[in-house]
Amino acid sequence: MxxxxxxxxxxxxxxxxxxxxxxxxxxxxxxxxxxxxxxxxxxxxxxxxxxxxxxxxxxxxxxxxxxxxxxxxxxxxxxxxxxxxxxxxxxxxxxxxxxxxxxxxxxxxxxxxxxxxxxxxxxxxxxxxxxxxxxxxxxxxxxxxxxxSDLAGRIPSLDSLAASYLVPTATRPSILESAFAIVSSLTSASSSDQLANYYVKVMNRFKDVADASGVDEARAWVEKERIRLGKIASKRGQVAAKKLEEARMKQNILAAFASASASASSLSSVASATASSLSSAGSSAASAASVASNSASSAASVASNSASSLAAEATASATSLASEASKTVGSVADEASATVVSAYQKVKGEL
Structure with missing residues (x-):
């Protein structure tokens, strides 16, 4: 039915x-x-x-x-x-x-x-x-x-500026000016615009940093603030969902600034490793030169000894050959003399 x-x-x-x-x-x-x-x-x-x-x-x-x-x-x-x-x-x-x-x-x-x-x-x-x-x-x-995800709240065009902001050689005023230009191009009052303003807020905080010491202090603040926001973002059920998301997205944005610190540390490590490698290479070169010098001396000594030995052997061989030749010539002469005497006696008898 x-x-x-x-x-x-x-x-x-x-x-x-x-x-x-x-x-x-x-x-x-x-x-x-x-x-x-x-x-x-x-x-x-x-x-x-x-x-x-x-x-x-x-x-x-x-x-x-x-x-x-x-x-x-x-x-x-x-x-x-x-x-x-x-x-x-x-x-x-x-x-x-x-x-x-x-x-x-x-x-x-x-x-x-x-x-x-x-x-x-x-x-x-x-x-x-x-x-x-x-x-x-x-x-x-x-x-x-x-x-x-780790990309929530991030704005790629501002990420690239943030990544170069907290390094000793950064031209912070011009970077901040570029960030303002990007933010001003976002016309609505959406959450993405508010997050874009957070990039600028962090940059403004450290716009007057002028030396490596100031950069280190700025990086320390970024890391401390990331930890604080992470604690808020982990309080599911205790804090309003919108506030949790805001904390998580700000934490993600700070990661873009922190990447400059990681890159600088990486470059420092590479430089240190390179210097160590060059020093090691210098030691290896000195060691190789010493080995080469010792090898050359050893080779010269061996060559000298070999030459002396060959000369002695050649002299002994020449003396031995001369003696043998003298004996051979004497023996041949004796045999020839005996043959001549025998022939003379035979002819004399027949006459």
Whole structure:
């Protein structure tokens, strides 16, 4: 037996109230036909909207995840998470406008200033997947569990200035002037502008630093302030979520200033290692020269001894050969003389 839509709605309405639906999602903004356009226009980047029906089972299953991502973006002026009951008769014109043909239908809707062209969300319905989608579209750095990544609050163009600010050779006045120019280009009163001003606030604090000692004191303050903000950011449940996020983002910004200290320390270590290496190379060169000198002396001594030995052997050989030659010549002469005498006697006898 097939049930009509009205019968299904009545059936789900009879379920225990403990089975929450999207209408019960905490932190998610409730959209209505009267406030829909205003809410969409209020965000600088867009709003993730779940078009739902109270009787929809899949919508009810989505509520726990929807509450988590809505909490992650609660108070964020870039993006918002919201839900809209598209089953009401008064809501159907908006549902038709955004092409809602089933529940839940999830769409990311930019404000009119960004074109207002809705984009259907077709990814997995998990906290991780929703956050990845929103981070990409909103320029945020949110993590599951309400945490922020190390890049949250950072502004790349100001990061590069901060990284070179607390080094002894920095031209701080010109760097600060460049930072002011970047901040002045941000026209709205969004949280990103407030964070940009924090970069300038830190730079202003140390604009008069003139020597290495002052730079060391500035770096020490940065590290101390990072630790203080880290303690605030870790007090989940004790401090308002917005204050926790602010502390975490300021801590991230200070990391950009601290990177200059790390780079300077690294360069110092490299210089020290290079000097040590050169010193070691000098010792090795001296040692090599000594070894070469000793080897040369040894080679000369061996060559001299070899030459003397060869000369002695040559003299002995020559003497021996001369003696042998003399003996051989004498023997030959004796034999020749004897032969001549014998021949003479023989001839004499025949005569």
């Amino acid at each position: 097939k049930l009509s839509v009205a019968a299904l709605a009545a059936l789900f309405a009879a379920l225990p109230t403990a089975l929450a639906g999207l209408e019960d999602a905490r932190y998610s903004t409730v959209l209505t036909p009267s406030n829909f356009d205003g809410v969409i226009a209020s965000q600088s980047e867009g709003t993730l909207v779940a078009f739902f029906a109270p009787w929809c089972g899949h919508c009810k299953s989505l509520e726990p995840v929807w509450t988590k991502i809505a909490e992650a973006f609660d108070g964020d002026d870039r993006c918002k998470v919201a839900h809209f009951n598209a089953d009401d008769a008064a809501a159907r014109p908006l549902a038709s406008k955004y092409g809602v043909s089933g529940f839940p239908t999830i769409k990311f809707i930019p404000p009119p200033s960004k074109g207002g062209q809705a984009e259907a969300y077709q990814g997995p319905r998990t906290e991780q997947a929703f956050l990845e989608f929103l981070n990409e579209h909103c320029g945020t750095h949110k993590l599951p569990g309400g945490l922020l």
